[in-house]
Every structure is written in C-alpha cells, then in structure tokens.
Amino acid sequence: MKKRTIIIGVICLLVVVAGASLYLYRTELKDAATRLGILKGGTEGKQAAGSQQGGGASTAGHQQHGAPPAPPETKKASGEAKQPEETPTVEIPTDKQQLIGVRTVKAAIKPMHRVIRTVGRIEYDERKLGTANTKIEGWIEKLHVDYTGRYVQKGEPLAEIYSPELVATQQEFLNILRWAGQSQSVKDERTAMLLVKDAQTMLDAAKERLRLWDISDEQIKKIETTGKPIRTLTIYSPASGYVLQKMAVQGMRVMPGEKLFDVVDLSSVWIVADIYEYELSLIKLGQTARIGLSYFPGKEFSSQVDYIYPALASETRTAKVRFTIPNPEGTLRPQMFTNVEIKINLGNRLAVPSEAVIDTGVRQIVYVDKGEGYFEPREVTTGLKVDELVEVTGGIRAGEKVASSANFLIDSEAQLKGVTPLKIKKK
Numbered sequence: 417m418k419k420r421t422i423i424i425g426v427i428c429l430l431v432v433v434a435g436a437s438l439y440l441y442r443t444e445l446k447d448a449a450t451r452l453g454i455l456k457g458g459t460e461g462k463q464a465a466g467s468q469q470g471g472g473a474s475t476a477g478h479q480q481h482g483a484p485p486a487p488p489e490t491k492k493a494s495g496e497a498k499q500p501e502e503t504p505t506v507e508i509p510t511d512k513q514q515l516i517g518v519r520t521v522k523a524a525i526k527p528m529h530r531v532i533r534t535v536g537r538i539e540y541d542e543r544k545l546g547t548a549n550t551k552i553e554g555w556i557e558k559l560h561v562d563y564t565g566r567y568v569q570k571g572e573p574l575a576e577i578y579s580p581e582l583v584a585t586q587q588e589f590l591n592i593l594r595w596a597g598q599s600q601s602v603k604d605e606r607t608a609m610l611l612v613k614d615a616q617t618m619l620d621a622a623k624e625r626l627r628l629w630d631i632s633d634e635q636i637k638k639i640e641t642t643g644k645p646i647r648t649l650t651i652y653s654p655a656s657g658y659v660l661q662k663m664a665v666q667g668m669r670v671m672p673g674e675k676l677f678d679v680v681d682l683s684s685v686w687i688v689a690d691i692y693e694y695e696l697s698l699i700k701l702g703q704t705a706r707i708g709l710s711y712f713p714g715k716e717f718s719s720q721v722d723y724i725y726p727a728l729a730s731e732t733r734t735a736k737v738r739f740t741i742p743n744p745e746g747t748l749r750p751q752m753f754t755n756v757e758i759k760i761n762l763g764n765r766l767a768v769p770s771e772a773v774i775d776t777g778v779r780q781i782v783y784v785d786k787g788e789g790y791f792e793p794r795e796v797t798t799g800l801k802v803d804e805l806v807e808v809t810g811g812i813r814a815g816e817k818v819a820s821s822a823n824f825l826i827d828s829e830a831q832l833k834g835v836t837p838l839k840i841k842k843k
Contacts, residue, residue, distance in 0.1 A: 504837065505790040506783075506830040513789070516825045520785045520817040521769060528762040528802050530698060536689035536707065536754040541740065544681035546654035551629050551672050554579030556664055557648050561677065564662045568653045574677050575664050576648040582629060586645030589622040593640060657681035682750075685743045687719065689756040690734040698760050699724060699737060705758045707741065709748075717741045721758075767805040768812075772820040773798060774827055781837055782808075783826050785817040791826055793837035811840060 508518065558576040561568060568574070596615035626636055635646060661678040670676065687707055691699055699721060707717040719739035728735050739756075741748070773796065774781045780798050783791040796811030812818065819826055830836070 503792055504830075504835045505786060505792050506826065506833055506835045507789050508791060508826060508829065509789050513822075516822045518819055518823075518826070519821040521772065521820045523766060523768045523808060523812050523814055523816050523818060525764050525814055526767050526805065528765050528767060528800065528805060528807065530760045530762055530800070530802050532691065532695055532698065532758045532760065534689045534691060534756050534758075536687040536739070536756045538748050538750050538752040538754065539686040539688050540660075540680050540682070540750055541684050541686050544655065544657070544684070545660070546657075546679045546681075547675050548574055548651050548654055548677040548679065549673055549675050550577055550649070550651060550670055552577070552579045552582050552649065553669075553671055554582065554649070555669050556666060559664060559666050561659055561662065562666075564659050566659050568656065568659060568679060570653055570656045572653045573650050574653055575651045577651065577670060578648045582631075582649055583645050583647065585622070585625055585629070586639055589619070589626065589636075589639065590643060590645065592618045592622055651676060653677070653679055655679050655681050657683075682743055682746055682748075684740055685748050685750065687739040687741060687754055687756065689737050689739070689754075690729075690732065691737050693728060693733045693735070696724075696735050698762075699758070703758055703760065705739060705756055707739065708755045708757075709752065710755070711752065712747070762800060762802065765799070765807045766809075766812075766814055767802075767807050768818055769820045770801060770804050770806045772818045772823060773806050773808075774823060781827070782812065783819040783823050783830075784812065785819065791819060791830075793827070793830055793835060795837045795840050797840065 508516075554577040556575050557578045560573045560575060592615060596619055623636055627633075630649065631646075639646060657679045659677055660680045662676075663674075664670075664676040689705075701721050701724065703721045705719055705721065707719060708715070719741045721737055722740055723738040725736040725738070768782065772782055779795050781793055782796055784794050786792050794811055797809045799807035799809045801807070
C-alpha cells in the first residue's frame with residue numbers, strides 16, 4: 417500500500433513539471449515572435465483585413481446608392497520597350513589567367529585553303545580502246561598475233577579468216593565482171609547498152625557487198641586484175657597499242673560480230689581517285705591536282721579534274737573523280753596506285769583557331785575577352801573546318817579577341833558561377 421502511494425506521488429510530480437515546462441516554452445516563443453514582428457504583423461494584417469471588409473461594405477453601400485465604381489488600376493502599355501538582357505560575363509583575374517595559361521587571339525578574315533589527299537589508280541583511257549572482229553562466218557586459218565600484251569601498229573594484220581560465203585561472193589563478183597565484158601560484144605546497140613547498164617548495176621552492188629565485209633578497194637582491184645577470189649580475209653589492228661585481250665585461237669570457228677582482239681593505246685591514261693562524300697561538294701571541274709607515284713620518287717605529274725562520276729559507292733561512300741595524264745614513254749601502267757593531292761582555294765573567310773571553339777554537341781561557344789579580366793561566353797555558328805582554323809559565320813565580328821587556350825577552364829568557372837551565353841536570335 418505504501419509503495420503504491422509513492423508511485424502515484426511521483427506521477428503527479430512529473431505531470432506538474434511537464435505543465436510548467438510547457439507554459440515557460442510558450443511564453444518564450446511568444447516573446448521571440450513579438451521581437452521579430454511576426455505577431456505584430458499578424459495583428460496589423462487582421463486590422464487591415466477588417467478595414468478592407470468595412471471599406472468593402474461601405475463601397476457596396478455607395479454603389480447601391482448609384483455612385484460610380486472606382487476605376488481599376490491601368491496596366492503598362494504592351495508596346496513599352498523591354499529592358500535589354502544583361503551581357504553575361506565571368507571574371508578571371510590577370511594573375512589567375514597567367515597561372516592557367518590563357519591566351520587570346522583576334523578573329524580575323526584569312527585566306528583559307530583545303531587540301532584533299534587521296535589514293536588513285538591508273539586505268540585505261542576508254543576512248544582509246546579498240547576491238548577487232550569479223551562480219552562474216554568462217555574459220556581462223558592463220559594467227560599473226562598469238563599472245564596477249566604484244567604491241568601492234570594500226571593496220572597491222574592480226575589474223576586471217578577463211579569464209580566459204582566470202583569466197584562465193586567474190587566468185588559472183590567475177591562472174592558479173594565477165595558478163596559485163598561479154599555484153600559489149602552484142603551487135604544490137606540498144607540491147608548492148610541495156611545489158612551493160614544492168615551489168616554495171618549488179619557489179620556495183622557486188623563491190624558494195626564486199627566493202628561491207630571489210631574488203632578494201634585495193635583487194636577488190638586485185639580480184640579484178642587476177643580474176644581469182646581471195647581465199648582468206650585479213651583482220652587488221654584498229655589502233656596502235658597493246659593487245660589487251662586475245663580470244664582468237666588457231667583453227668577456231670568465228671561468227672559475225674564475235675570479238676577477236678582488244679587493243680588499247682596507252683599514250684595517255686586515266687587516274688581515277690576516290691573522294692569521300694563530305695568532301696565531294698568542294699570538287700569542281702578544272703581544279704588542278706598533283707599526282708605522285710611511289711615507283712618514281714621525286715617525280716610529280718600535274719593534271720586537272722576532267723570528270724566527276726555521278727554515282728557513289730555504297731560500301732565506301734565515295735565518288736570517283738577522273739584525271740587524264742600523258743604517258744608517252746609508257747612508264748605508267750594500268751592498276752598502279754598513285755597519291756593524289758588537290759589544293760582548293762576557299763577564299764577569304766572570318767576564322768578563329770579550332771581550339772577556341774567549344775563544341776557542346778548542341779551549340780558552339782567561344783569566350784570573348786572584354787578586358788579587365790572579364791570574358792563573355794558567346795554562342796557562334798561555324799562553317800568550314802580547315803587544318804587548325806574554323807570559319808565563323810555568325811556570333812562574333814572581325815577584331816574581337818577570343819580565348820584560344822585554357823578556355824575549358826574558363827568554361828568550368830562560368831558553369832560554377834551559373835554564367836551561360838545568350839542564345840543567338842534566329843532571323
């Protein structure tokens with residue numbers, strides 16, 4: 417019983433202490449609020465609210481009596497000029513610039529040149545490629561050129577073909593020739609004239625047929641003189657050059673139009689070079705190129721672009737560009753590789769060093785030196801990139817100084833201070 421009384425007494429004492437502590441805490445909180453003006457502001461707010469309610473009631477009473485309502489506050493005119501945006505700058509003291517290695521250069525208009533270097537291959541000049549074939553059916557009786565790669569002169573015999581059809585046509589020509597001679601011995605003058613006229617017509621037709629089969633006038637004259645047909649037809653080289661392909665074989669049968677020999681003239685050759693798709697817009701007809709070969713160190717050829725092929729290779733995304741160079745000594749051989757260098761004059765353009773431009777992936781930024789340690793981040797638009805220069809098409813003017821080194825450190829400082837460049841206003 418005594419123990420229970422002690423416990424109840426302790427609990428009552430704790431309740432009294434807690435109540436006193438809460439009272440003191442509320443008193444201190446109220447005093448602090450009064451010192452800070454919170455409670456006073458609340459009181460004034462309540463009074464202002466009461467006065468507004470009273471004024472509202474009064475105004476309503478006046479409006480009910482017919483008094484005109486108070487005019488609302490006028491807004492600013494929409495055409496009022498806006499305040500210009502403040503130019504963002506970041507401060508880098510001079511001593512700090514020296515520590516981080518800041519250098520500046522002036523944006524200037526400079527002559528820009530682009531050099532395209534690529535690899536070319538020597539090809540045949542297709543305009544100097546000829547083929548030897550026959551227009552009659554027959555058999556090759558004799559080959560004058562019996563291996564590929566041999567050099568032949570224009571008009572040199574390549575092969576001889578025996579054709580029964582050709583022999584029959586020549587025999588027909590000889591028969592008409594004899595008939596024309598016999599028709600002149602007819603006594604009736606009128607009949608003789610008709611026979612001679614008909615014979616001459618048939619004779620001309622037979623000659624023309626032989627000419628269409630590539631029988632020359634000298635050979636036709638020989639047939640007339642000897643009175644005997646030519647057994648074989650000789651195939652001659654269409655051009656001076658090297659035998660590129662030889663399909664003719666001794667004793668083989670040939671058909672009209674069948675190709676027997678390909679002859680190519682290598683007095684001039686083509687250089688075919690590959691140009692990447694992104695560089696193709698810079699290539700124009702007539703541009704001069706320097707061409708060199710590792711086989712001839714120290715020797716260079718000069719040529720001009722004479723044709724740009726219209727299609728791209730889907731595998732390499734390149735287009736072919738053609739040059740023509742003379743080859744009088746025959747030292748340039750097809751399928752040799754060459755080094756091609758095309759220097760392109762791009763004219764005068766506003767440019768800065770490429771290291772001065774920070775490419776964020778979305779926009780390009782440079783830091784313009786405003787003097788006294790201040791740098792302005794400015795968004796620019798860029799154009800061509802040549803060697804160590806970048807063309808600037810908008811954002812800065814000629815003569816302005818931009819940071820060309822340590823600009824990433826300046827950009828880091830600007831990011832820490834929340835300094836961002838103003839956006840370019842698109843026209």
